[in-house]
Amino acid sequence: MRLTNTSISLQHGLIREVMQTWKLFLKDEFGIMLRFLYPTDDLATAYPGRYDWETYRIVIHRSGRIVGLDDDDYDNQLALTKADIIKHQFDLNMFRNEICAGLGLTPDTQEIGYWDRIIPWGTWEPEKGVAFPVSLSLVNFSRDFQARILTFILERQGLGNIVLSDCAQIKYPYFVF
Secondary structure, eight states: OOOHHHHHHHHTTOOEEEHHHHHHHHGGGHHHHGGGEEEEEEEOSEEEOSSTTOEEEEEEOTTSOEEEEETTEEEEEEEEOHHHHEEEEEOHHHHHHHHHHHHTOEEOOSOOOTTOSEEEEEEEEEETTEEEEEEEEOOSSHHHHHHHHHHHHHHHTTOOEEEEEOOTTOOSOOEEO
């Protein structure tokens, strides 16, 4: 299964958002990815509208009533609950561990920085004594991918690496050795 919307969400830094935003971005992948989302202590100040350009400003009244207000049309209000405005974060480490298990890789133990574009993913060991680091690239465009790969190669000074990417604009897989 290709997780296109998931990778797009990660590429754009969609890390902490309300559940409705995750549903909009992940679309049909939401059910699969739900187990990787966990609630944070952060409450949102905006809520997604019916359309991409529409956003509701969240107002919490003294009475405890929570509403989303459309600043362009005050008659357009949305009744919300506290559960609706809790931000959820994508657990990229747990996601990495599950993908590695499915691919037969040993997961990397390095903590993932949420703005990293090339993520240490794991290690592939085709036979005893032979191991190749595997990284995942989260880039939007082929040109950006090529620049990051060049930097990646120079930083590692000749160590063999496999770099995975889902970028649809990359016409063929890159294997970096």
